[in-house]
Amino acid sequence: MSIDKSILELEKLLPFLEIGNHKVSKAGIAWHLDHSLKVINSVCDDLKIVKSTKIKPTHSFIKSYVFLTGNIPRGKAKAPKQVVSTDNIIKETVEEQLILAKNNLTDMKKLPTKNYFSHPYFGMLSLKKSLRFLEIHTNHHLKIVNDILKNND
Template sequence: MINKLAIQIREMQDLAEQWETINPSVSSSSIGWHLAHNLQVINGVVASIAASNPANYAPKHTFVKWLILLTKKIPRGKVRAPKYVVPETISKEELEEALDRASLSVLNLLNQSPKQYFTHPMFGDINTKLAARFLWIHTEHHLKIARDILK
């Protein structure tokens, strides 16, 4: 899964060149917003995992979590991002810095124990392995939107 995330980050680097592009029929946000949001999620999740105490891991089983992890899809327009991962302003330089951090963050996942975790606002605690899968699914969701913006 780490390799898949690395490939997605490479695609985000390519898309960053068109960060200001908007297509209101697809999304009211620019490609840059989708990339910046996704990078905030990647960097935040990995930082949370690294700081977590595996002894406190308490998974929560929900149908929606199971469905998203199984289908590998997040439905568009059904969920709003929490305020702490909504980018306010986006510059190309900030986007490039976040991309660099995300490349390192993904590699950092390899150094985490399996029971380290982050707490998702809807899904509860998600361990390292499932977090990598969630990040790949979430990233693919925003990459699909960015691809559609460019169509």
């Protein structure tokens, strides 16, 4: 699913922020939405910074697996602190991040292709690969949220 469609899916989940299911995930829906939006906004902000360094390709099995399959294995990675909220997540904050993410994604598509994002596990990602990463990452969290909702009887 494209990042634009994923953003719309995140928006549809706003009424369910209070729902959680520890059998599926330690974190509730609010956390997954907040985290997904923080990642989108953080990556977009980083991409806007013009860098003079050439992209140095990094190769790893996990990076190849994730980009080839479009799947992030659950529970295998720890999110960096800057994209994890320690505060109580409220609807207004998520809504503000959603608006910012939509604007950032529009801006991102206008950036020079030479811009890149430095991922903590995957290394330097080109603009195109950064967009693909955002699609994969957001869809990963949407799958978890859908499992929370499906198993919340």
